[in-house]
Amino acid sequence: MIDLTEWGWNHDWESQYRAMKELGQPARIIAMYQGIFRVITQNGESWAEIAGRLRHDVKTVWPVTGDFVVVRPSSRDIIVAVLDRHSELVRKAAGETSEHQTVAANVDTTFLMQSLDRDFNLRRLERYLAMVWQGRSRPVVILTKSDLAANADDYVYQVTRLSPGLPIHCISSATGEGLEELTSYLVPGSTVACVGSSGVGKSTLINRLCSGVEQATQETRGSDQRGRHTTTHRELFFTVERTLLIDTPGMRELYLAEGDVGLDLTFQDVMKWADGCRYRDCQHRGEPGCMVKGAIDTGRLDPDRWEAYQKLQKEILYQERRASPKAWAGSREQWKKRSKMGRQNRQAKEGRYHES
Numbered sequence: 093m094i095d096l097t098e099w100g101w102n103h104d105w106e107s108q109y110r111a112m113k114e115l116g117q118p119a120r121i122i123a124m125y126q127g128i129f130r131v132i133t134q135n136g137e138s139w140a141e142i143a144g145r146l147r148h149d150v151k152t153v154w155p156v157t158g159d160f161v162v163v164r165p166s167s168r169d170i171i172v173a174v175l176d177r178h179s180e181l182v183r184k185a186a187g188e189t190s191e192h193q194t195v196a197a198n199v200d201t202t203f204l205m206q207s208l209d210r211d212f213n214l215r216r217l218e219r220y221l222a223m224v225w226q227g228r229s230r231p232v233v234i235l236t237k238s239d240l241a242a243n244a245d246d247y248v249y250q251v252t253r254l255s256p257g258l259p260i261h262c263i264s265s266a267t268g269e270g271l272e273e274l275t276s277y278l279v280p281g282s283t284v285a286c287v288g289s290s291g292v293g294k295s296t297l298i299n300r301l302c303s304g305v306e307q308a309t310q311e312t313r314g315s316d317q318r319g320r321h322t323t324t325h326r327e328l329f330f331t332v333e334r335t336l337l338i339d340t341p342g343m344r345e346l347y348l349a350e351g352d353v354g355l356d357l358t359f360q361d362v363m364k365w366a367d368g369c370r371y372r373d374c375q376h377r378g379e380p381g382c383m384v385k386g387a388i389d390t391g392r393l394d395p396d397r398w399e400a401y402q403k404l405q406k407e408i409l410y411q412e413r414r415a416s417p418k419a420w421a422g423s424r425e426q427w428k429k430r431s432k433m434g435r436q437n438r439q440a441k442e443g444r445y446h447e448s
């Protein structure tokens with residue numbers, strides 16, 4: 093018998109599941125591979141596929157690694173329900189599509205990983221941060237391969253300037269430097285996902301943190317719907333501290349899906365300046381009393397960061413328009429209304445909004 097609480101099951105999941113008890117038993121997805129899933133239930137690991145009924149329901153949330161689901165035992169378990177997620181990591185799928193790709197679900201902490209040899213890039217880090225904030229998980233920046241960098245502190249400084257208060261660690265899986273700092277995130281029963289470009293050292297780190305438990309490269313064999321044999325990698329692992337770690341596929345480029353909460357949280361400094369502009373619909377293009385321009389001119393706001401913010405905002409709006417063209421028919425008006433509303437919400441939250 094397996095104790096699912098070790099796999100992150102808790103009272104919240106139990107109360108969601110209570111209404112679905114007659115459907116089957118609870119399970120967590122530990123890997124996915126082209127339509128088949130590796131799941132863990134109280135009886136151990138097995139293969140599962142999604143119920144035909146769910147497959148054709150447009151409202152179905154497609155399960156991903158980290159999801160809690162309800163399965164009906166069968167020769168291959170059948171996934172009959174997906175429990176509501178408390179967090180998720182979602183990006184826009186690559187290419188000319190408005191489809192989303194959920195990378196992992198029910199992630200408490202996300203390790204945003206960049207390596208100090210070639211990969212370090214603040215603009216990319218901003219993208220990842222926006223994705224993590226948007227998905228309601230907690231970001232921790234991990235700069236990897238510190239053994240290859242002579243000036244690791246410079247990089248840390250750059251990230252600190254980007255977002256004061258953001259946890260950041262320099263590590264080396266080769267020498268072990270900094271690894272003990274990460275143990276504070278390895279809370280038993282919690283789930284941590286590693287995200288970042290291919291080659292930054294995600295799997296190597298997971299192997300280190302899991303040493304003696306499991307190997308991140310361990311392969312499981314099964315067969316897909318057409319009966320072909322497939323080899324897949326597990327994506328969810330146990331650390332020594334009984335934390336669950338999710339290895340995500342490296343992304344060459346990250347495109348953001350809809351939602352501007354993540355963007356606002358990632359660019360709090362920019363938001364703060366923009367909220368101070370004299371005119372509420374300031375376009376920050378040289379209007380009198382524009383705080384954004386003022387901040388850039390006096391060196392308090394990095395023009396590259398301002399540009400990055402605008403670029404990501406455009407990208408997200410483009411996504412939203414594609415996703416629901418009707419809602420965006422009066423596009424320009426929507427734009428204005430929307431940015432105004434966002435601003436009023438923020439100001440209301442900070443308790444300094446006055447009707448003017």
Ligand SMILES: Nc1nc2c(ncn2[C@@H]2O[C@H](COP(=O)(O)OP(=O)(O)O)[C@@H](O)[C@H]2O)c(=O)[nH]1
Pocket residue numbers: 236237238239240263264265266267289290291292293294295296297342
């Ligand atoms: N020098 C050095 N190399 C590392 C470190 N961590 C990983 N690597 C190497 O970087 C390469 C990519 O690592 P991998 O874990 O597969 O990256 P992933 O694609 O993010 O999973 C491998 O050759 C690793 O041996 C490190 O801390 N220092």
Ligand SMILES: [Mg+2]
Pocket residue numbers: 294295296339
């Ligand atoms: Mg890997």
Ligand SMILES: [Zn+2]
Pocket residue numbers: 366369370374375376377379381382383384385
């Ligand atoms: Zn302005």
